[in-house]
Amino acid sequence: MKIKFDVKTKRIKCIKFHPTRPWIIGGFYNGRISIWDYRSKHRIGKYDQHKGAVRGLDFHPNQPLFASGGDDCIVRVWNYKQKKCIFELSGHIDYIRSVHFHNEYPWLISSSDDQTMRIWNWQNRTCISVISGHDHFVTSAAFHEKKDLIISSSLDNTIRVWDITGLKNKYFSVAPTLKDPVNFYTPGPNSISELQSDLFGSTDVMLKFILEDHEKGVNWASFHPDLPVIISGSNDKTLKLWKISDTQAWLMDTFNGHRASISCVIFDPIDDLVISTSEDSTLRVWNTQKNINTKTFRKDGTKFWAVAANRNEKLFAAAHDYGFFVFKLQNERPAFCLNENNIIYFKNESILAYNLNSNSQAVVAQTSQNTQVSDILSLQYNPYESLLIIELQNSFEMLSLFKRKFSSPRPGLGSSAVWVSRNKFAVIHQKTDIFIKNLENKITKKIQINDELFQQNLKQNINQNFSLPNAHNITRLFPAQNGLVLLRSASMVFMLDIQQQRTVAEIVAKNIKYISWSDDMQFLALFNAHSIILCDKKLSHLCSLSESIRIKSGKWSKSGVFIYTTLNHLKYCLKSGDTGIIRTLEKPVYLTTIKENSVFALNRKHDIEPLGMDSTEFRFKLAINEQRFDEVVSILKSSKIFGQSIVSYLREKGYPDIALNFVENERLRFELALECGDIKSAFESAKKIDKRECWHKLTKESLKLGDLEIAENSYKRINVSQELSFLYLVTGNINGIKEISKNAESKNDFMTQFNNTFYLGDVETRINLLIKQNQLAFAYLTAKSHGLEEKASDLQKLLESQNKKVPEFKQKTPILMQPQLPILQAESWPLLMLLANGIFQIFKISITTTIIIIYYLMIKFWGMTQQLISFDEDNSSQTIDNQNAWLDGVDIDLGELPQNSNLLDNLDSQNKQPQTIYVVPIHGKFKSEKSFESSEIVSDHVSTGSFKIAFHLLNKQIGVINFKPLKNLFLNTYLGTHSTLFGFSNLNPIPLEITSFQTEKSLSIPLKMEIIKKEFKKALDLTTSGKFSESMKIFQNILFSIPLLIVDDLSEVKEAQKLITICKEYITAFKIEEERRKSSKDIKRSLEMSCYFTHCNLSLNHLILSLRSAMFLNFKAKNYGIALTFAKRVLELGANQELSEKARKIASFCEKNQNNAIKINYDERNPFVICSHSFTPIYRGNQKISCPYCGASYLPKFADKLCNICEKCQIGLEICELINQNF
């Protein structure tokens, strides 16, 4: 049982869920009614009008209403939107025990201690029926959800079922809103009820059944919403299950268990369960099928008063003396894990894999039958071994997945099983140890936790500044990287290194329930229902956030954004701590994986649901955070989603310049532009806004940044000549000041003009101005103090003439100087970058830093190379001559004992120390060296380095005498089959043979048939293009290689033999050609050669080419007879048109004249082979010998010589066959 929301208040007597909203309503013993939102966990309303206990409450199924009844005998109907009682229904004369709305008709039923029930029409607020019959308090009354029935329970020990068809027909003879017209129009009981009503008065409601079996008063009875069964709870401490049919009702079962009166009992609308509350401080869950009490929840010192069910969410609520709580009977979190492209999850007693690529699912294993969905805490998959661990409460099961035949799960004990490496997992054993187990479920290591030593170890590592609880009780393990495991205590999460058996990192995190690693295992999210902590793989804190709504699941996206679900939202959290909502969710789902623009989630029915999401927002924020401005720009270009929130986000992050790009509101643009110091844009915006305060702001900013032009312009805009002239003064713009003066003159602005004369040093104008304003005394003094005596005396006269007093000028000499005139006029300064983190600024920094980095690297690298050079010197001076040792080791035979002297040494030392003698093991050999000892395959010995044997074999098998050309082949084969492995430093590396992975018996010889074939093709191509010497080299190489080739089947044997023959033919042909060129002066010989050339077994196109040259050469030499034979052969073989044409001409010419000018040793009609040494024909019947390997023919006199073609074998040697089969 999982408690979701626990509220401590005063005694609550009744409780109900809202049919659709996440609300719960409770009626207090003291008369209050409160409504809570159990998701956000807030009270959202309270209603205090009842006097005395509230015992009955009900929400209307679709109107914003609820009804209540209590000890003040009044039924009140409230509107929760208006937050007030909208009317009262009076009639009952004793406590009201329950109220219930009909789900279709505007009816409300109430039951009362006055032994009656009343049905009210809440629309016209009248009582339409009073039902009497019970002989004691009626403790509960309710409508059936679908049928026209009422159930009531009473302290008279009975439960009664009533038929209200009559009442319905009375008020709804034509029922416009009824869903099931057939039922409601059946006239059957209609007439009877009418009859009854006529006979007995109020018989709108007819008693249908009386259920009597309880020994004491019945406190509650409910219908099952779908099935024809009734459950009742009584003061006799029993629950009774009744069955009803149309005509009968009978007792089915009695549930014993409660120790005191049962206060309330309801059906679980989905499962076959009954939940009852009692005054014995327990809440019990019963399985009606098996007639057992499956769960008991005890809350000592309190009495339970009511229980309610919420069908939509499988939630229940129970009310007791000190409040109430909302709970779930079982875990609804689906267990799942992810493996590359498969979501592995549990459904219906089997493990399914949902393939994300094909979007299909398949059952991959079967769990044991006892395993319930709700028992599974987690699934942990090990892809290396295809093993799944199903974590259960205090045990686990191991299951092989993806096997053709389902294997049964292997159970094991220990809680919180997690994989720690590919062949080990960890479990907590009895809260005291962590056991590391291998795949056989055998313990390989025990790590004591929760003992003193370990606790000390934990504390040592923790920053001392934290005040810590005394002990860290490790209650759960979570997976981490290989060899590590996360331990959870109530307030911390530790990372334990299994090898070192100590914690290597920790983070303060309270009550973490779930974790999620990013795909690359670099980042970790720790979360529980209300908070998320993101950290890196060393558990360094990145950010935390809290959520008021329950967090359900979370997953890292590939881009490093943590996506999570709450009860009703899909949200994201960046590593910087920025969060936001991606979309709303209709019901809670559990994220399994994230793919670009969609997420795959498991819902509570254990089905995979793909959900679309718009990732633009978080991608944008991520790009901003990671300062990938190119992406920012591309997102800006491609989407138009941005609103105020993004603008404020950007401002907050200090990127007003980016925000400026997509803000249209001028006012905002202006602000942003000022913020990022973009005076030009600000000016543009200001022009559009054209408000005084904007211009003021702009001038202020532009002056700050030194943009004089804009400052000037904006001063002009708002017409503040004082400031403007001051600006002109400090920037030395005399003309500007003059202009202002002129303007001022036209406007008769005396003060401005006067000021400007000061700026300009224009005394005369100033005096004139003063005169104009009739300030003659001032004017006189001005003139005097500037030493303008003439003017002064004029003014003196003027003053005197006006009979004014001439002010006394005490100074003897003029004291005021003229202001200096500026030499240069100031210009706008280069604009400052206002923001340190503007985009361009960043670019600048990054450029400079790159330069620094490069520079730094250069220094480093240079230093390093120097270092390296010195290393090299060290290495080269270190010429350790331990190869002899190696060879010795290798050469010792199996049976040989360790050297005697060593043995004696040992015996000597034995006298001194009483230790057992250590006999050094006899040196072994490479595996293949041993197994190939008697092999007859040449390459086996070549690859193991036993060249001597290889030589002998080659000599014996194919008569090789010239090994020189084979040298590289031999050595490379050896190199290609030997590698070494680092062990300890400064120690000989471990030699390893490269065995072939498939067969494992043999070594992996680099030489392969495919490679040879490729070479062969290359040689043919070269031949076609006339590069004879190059292609001959390749053909010869092929001949060299084939003896070392290992063939795998008969077809390859044949192929190899064919290759040898073809190579031989081509090489022979090339040799003949060579001979022809050598003897170009000897026409006879050269003609002979060209003829022989055509008798090599070449491929067709090459043969035609050879015929062509033989034909032309003989024709030129006027050997028409022979030329004719070649022409005929060309025509026979079907050459291309041009050549055929020529051949035809030659043929027709030669037919007339078949004389041969030069007699040569060539008889086309007599079959012959060519001696590859003398290049003379050996006609059939004559004796010949051949090369044992390539089969080239020779005259007998060349016996024992080196074959001219393959260049390695002894001609005429008796041999056995080449053995290179490996099958």
Add this chain to the structure above:
Amino acid sequence: MQLFSVKNLFYLGNYHQAIAEGETLENLSQEQELERNYYLYRCYLAIGNYQTVLDEIKENSPSSLLIIKLFASLLSDFDSKKADVLDTLDKWKKLNENQSDEMFKIIAAHIFCNCGDIDEALRIIHNAKSLEALALRVQLLLLIHRQDIALQELKNLQKIDDDATLTQLATAWINLEEGSEKIKNAKYIFHELSEKYGATHSLLNGKAVCEMKMGNFEEAEKLLIEALEKKPNDPTTFSNYVCCIQHLPKSDELIQRQINKMQHLDKSHFIISSYNRLSEEFDKLANEFKI
């Protein structure tokens, strides 16, 4: 505690970082200090910085450090010092005979092995109990191709601590010897270790050998090139590279050039010395068969 990291880095072949971490360790007890220095100096030897070791270790240092100095002198000038070193070692061995200073014995085994006397190396550490000594025994046994005994040693190692880096490495060595399906296991081990502690040239080599044994020579080539970037001209890496390119479609010229380059790296290296020996042997044999 932090000594673990230094040792671990040393075993994995990340010598520079081991030195960096070792040098910054503080608040060490006398014992820990000695151990730290022991591994630091071994790291110096591994990167070829013999002079530092020769300079820094004083004559009055404990035997476990003195022997490193001895080893350093051997490595710095093998041919001329070999006899002296073996002589000294023989004396010291007798002095230390009754002690069970495993740190001393391990280096002594190194010296013997370097001088070609694997038997003596095995003998001196035959009853050492530490993880490192056991792992060293595994390596020595593999050097004389006795993987059967090495396997027993490995079992002892696994009994002591199956998760230890050395156990993992030794498992991988033996797995590679065993071949076939076990190669995958070795591959996982190298993979895991490099995931956990970062790739080093020796782990990359290990991975490459696994790939070669599985027939993925292209993959192995990439790994070896990466390893060569980490430690250029390393004879083991280079000879593995030469081994690898034999299986790839490379031109003969390129292969021959790499072999020539390899020949000059370290004549004492197993592959290189074998190559030179076989090359000579070939010429000799070829002459014998000539008519």
